[in-house]
Amino acid sequence: MSTGDGVAGQWGGTDVHFGEEGGRLTYGSYLRLPQLLDQQRLESDPPAHDELLFITIHQVYELWFKQVLHELTASRDAMLAGELWLAEHLLRRVHTIERVQTQQVDILETMTPQDFGEFRHRLSPASGFQSVQFREIEFLSGAKDPSFVRRFRGLTEAETARLHRRLDEPTLWDAYLEVLRKAGFDTDTEDAIRHALRKVAGDRSQYAAIWELAEALLQHDELAAAWRARHVVMVERMIGTKPGTGGSSGANYLRSRLDLRYYPLLWNLRTAL
Numbered sequence: 001m002s003t004g005d006g007v008a009g010q011w012g013g014t015d016v017h018f019g020e021e022g023g024r025l026t027y028g029s030y031l032r033l034p035q036l037l038d039q040q041r042l043e044s045d046p047p048a049h050d051e052l053l054f055i056t057i058h059q060v061y062e063l064w065f066k067q068v069l070h071e072l073t074a075s076r077d078a079m080l081a082g083e084l085w086l087a088e089h090l091l092r093r094v095h096t097i098e099r100v101q102t103q104q105v106d107i108l109e110t111m112t113p114q115d116f117g118e119f120r121h122r123l124s125p126a127s128g129f130q131s132v133q134f135r136e137i138e139f140l141s142g143a144k145d146p147s148f149v150r151r152f153r154g155l156t157e158a159e160t161a162r163l164h165r166r167l168d169e170p171t172l173w174d175a176y177l178e179v180l181r182k183a184g185f186d187t188d189t190e191d192a193i194r195h196a197l198r199k200v201a202g203d204r205s206q207y208a209a210i211w212e213l214a215e216a217l218l219q220h221d222e223l224a225a226a227w228r229a230r231h232v233v234m235v236e237r238m239i240g241t242k243p244g245t246g247g248s249s250g251a252n253y254l255r256s257r258l259d260l261r262y263y264p265l266l267w268n269l270r271t272a273l
């Protein structure tokens with residue numbers, strides 16, 4: 001392979017130096033690694049061995065949440081702009097990330113309850129309940145619930161503003177309804193929407209893009225439900241029926257969230273097919 005940069009043929013040479021052209025951008029400076037790798041600060045003292053894993057897992061979750069929000073926002077906007085193929089393409093990327101996020105639980109479950117117990121008492125009153133990006137994803141997906149904003153403790157002004165913005169802006173479901181309207185369907189009542197969804201499902205050759213989009217939304221919903229189910233079982237494994245550090249009843253509270261669906265009409269449709 002010739003790269004045309006003068007080093008072709010010398011890849012194994014001893015005096016070839018990579019990444020020196022221009023002498024400015026490096027791997028570490030581009031990715032801000034000094035900053036990124038300095039953000040894992042343990043609460044335990046003496047340090048509990050497993051706390052680094054616990055922090056790393058959560059930070060990776062939040063990085064993926066950021067990416068998911070980026071993609072879901074763009075997917076929503078693509079639907080509003082009538083670019084259905086793009087909306088679907090971005091949702092499919094989100095599915096892949098969501099699968100990886102659920103699989104990450106496997107890594108955390110290599111931690112035993114005893115080892116978690118070494119630092120768990122230091123975490124209270126912090127909890128995943130306070131993840132702003134997690135709640136943004138729920139709001140953007142369609143499950144807007146302003147009571148969560150009120151129940152948050154210790155939010156910064158910027159975080160509160162972000163949540164309010166998500167409460168004010170259109171959800172993915174709002175955007176999907178706009179797609180249906182543009183295709184000529186009435187969406188004024190729930191019955192009208194049910195009727196539109198049945199029409200789309202019943203004539204997939206005519207409504208291929210709209211049908212596939214609904215399937216991609218349903219997949220997003222299913223993957224979110226799968227994460228909630230996986231999370232609560234992990235919680236039972238780690239802390240049994242103890243109350244959570246965030247002040248909830250713990251697994252009991254999380255079980256009450258398992259029935260949440262972003263797109264109930266898409267699920268109800270199944271019964272009618």
Ligand code: HEM
Binds near residue numbers: 108129243251
């Ligand atoms: C040892 C592992 C974990 C345990 C024992 C645990 C436990 C809990 C508990 C008990 C709650 C209820 C709130 C409370 O604390 O009272 C909760 C909520 C939550 N946790 Fe975890 N968690 C764990 C790992 C994770 C991870 C890795 C994430 C990824 C970000 C996460 C995200 C969340 C979220 C988003 C909520 C709020 C859920 C909702 O309100 O529907 N948790 N967790």
Ligand SMILES: N[C@@H](CC(=O)c1ccccc1NC=O)C(=O)O
Binds near residue numbers: 058123126239245
């Ligand atoms: N709520 C968990 C602690 C926990 O998992 C946690 C603590 C601080 C920050 C994020 C967490 N992850 C999920 O809730 C517990 O009650 O054990």
